[in-house]
Ligand SMILES: Nc1nc2c(ncn2[C@@H]2O[C@H](COP(=O)(O)OP(=O)(O)OP(=O)(O)O)[C@@H](O)[C@H]2O)c(=O)[nH]1
């Protein structure tokens with residue numbers, strides 16, 4: 340039978356199947372082949388009775404991420420805020436590049452609008468072409484506009500620490516006290532969490548996970564192929580790609596660059612191009628083998 344892995348914990352994989360939830364072990368072959376089942380995977384499972392099963396095979400993935408280790412994600416919901424802690428647009432841009440280059444959609448969710456409307460962020464990302472929801476997890480404002488953006492899809496909620504990811508998930512599902520405050524203060528430095536990754540099905544039909552602690556997906560950013568494909572990580576660059584004077588144009592400083600011209604004409608926003616340039620510099624000196 341087939342099942343979707345929604346939780347991985349201490350060597351057990353919990354899969355949602357037609358027969359309900361099965362607690363599974365992976366066949367020894369997985370370890371031998373260096374293959375790790377991920378939360379989000381669709382798997383072939385042999386049921387063993389008693390709610391237990393064996394993972395036989397992972398079906399082809401639509402995408403996969405390293406940190407958090409999840410697969411088959413439809414979209415990244417990037418939670419941002421113009422109130423404390425303010426979100427740096429460069430972070431949003433970085434996350435959005437990772438998502439797009441992994442065949443994963445992006446929704447920008449500007450939270451804490453009860454404290455600050457975040458017009459700058461809302462305008463910036465609407466103009467860049469992303470679906471944007473403006474919400475307050477505190478008052479519930481805008482949450483009804485977020486729901487259609489996530490219904491029927493698997494979303495990973497991410498964004499800088501304290502921006503309100505968990506609060507939004509709780510606002511989406513009242514009474515769904517998603518690991519609130521499950522934070523170890525003992526470790527001293529900042530917020531360290533020992534949470535596992537888990538997919539949750541909300542009653543509105545959305546499947547969600549929030550990233551354990553904060554993940555900038557930087558490991559994913561530096562992964563294979565990002566450098567060559569970076570321009571395709573910026574959706575509003577697309578109409579101009581292939582139209583530069585030089586075919587190997589980096590779109591950072593060249594004469595006859597169609598992307599730079601679009602920036603000059605106000606069709607691409609300077610802050611988005613600036614993020615692209617920073618990412619380009621970051622990835623420029625990475626040799627292919629270092630990116631593996
Ligand atoms: N005023 C206001 N406060 C909010 C809102 N959303 C969240 N907060 C507060 O912001 C703080 C952080 O919220 P969390 O939901 O824990 O943020 P998080 O993004 O999950 O944080 P990490 O788990 O550290 O990644 C809490 O004190 C919340 O009560 C909001 O819309 N308005």
Ligand SMILES: [Zn+2]
Pocket residue numbers: 583588589590591593595596597598599
């Ligand atoms: Zn160019």
